[in-house]
Amino acid sequence: MPSDGVVGESKWAILSDMAAGSPDAVPPTVLLADNRVGAAKRFAKTHGFPIVLKPEMGERGREVAIIRSNEALRSYIAANPSATLAQKYVGGLEFGVFFVRLPDETRGRVISVAHKQPLVVVGDGGRTLERLILDDARAVLLAHKHLRRHREQLHRVPDDGERV
Numbered sequence: 001m002p003s004d005g006v007v008g009e010s011k012w013a014i015l016s017d018m019a020a021g022s023p024d025a026v027p028p029t030v031l032l033a034d035n036r037v038g039a040a041k042r043f044a045k046t047h048g049f050p051i052v053l054k055p056e057m058g059e060r061g062r063e064v065a066i067i068r069s070n071e072a073l074r075s076y077i078a079a080n081p082s083a084t085l086a087q088k089y090v091g092g093l094e095f096g097v098f099f100v101r102l103p104d105e106t107r108g109r110v111i112s113v114a115h116k117q118p119l120v121v122v123g124d125g126g127r128t129l130e131r132l133i134l135d136d137a138r139a140v141l142l143a144h145k146h147l148r149r150h151r152e153q154l155h156r157v158p159d160d161g162e163r164v
Contacts, residue, residue, distance in 0.1 A: 012083075027087050027089075027090050028043075030085070032077075032086055036077050040084075044067070049069065050068045051073075052065070052085075053086055054085050054087065055085075057082070066089060094115075095114065097110055098111050120164065121133060122158075123161065123162040125158075126157065128156065130147065132164070133150070
């Protein structure tokens with residue numbers, strides 16, 4: 001990964017390099033370019049639903065979606081006009097592994113492993129979405145992003161038990 005996989009790097013380039021070195025390590029993936037809906041439908045027909053659609057230039061799981069139907073596929077592509085990857089869905093837990101090798105070292109080392117879980121706040125029927133974000137120990141760490149992303153519904157009060 002040219003810059004350690006930071007925001008703004010091409011996922012397609014990274015996954016292509018990984019697949020070239022170890023084809024079984026990367027699920028089947030295509031870059032949707034021309035006729036993105038048609039290409040995504042062909043991919044889903046080949047690999048079956050669900051599939052994963054994600055921006056080619058991603059940021060911490062933003063706009064990654066598990067797609068279970070042609071209708072959801074069309075809706076996702078209409079709402080996300082940028083370059084998109086389609087990937088075969090692989091179930092199970094997801095982990096991030098942070099591996100470091102300094103330029104003068106012949107061997108690297110794993111310095112952390114993190115279980116990746118989607119960020120969710122749970123409504124209590126009383127607090128607004130904004131308050132739930134600000135009161136959540138994890139969500140508050142990136143509150144500026146969550147507040148911007150959900151700006152249209154910050155004053156909505158999610159129902160008791162509703163996951164947002």
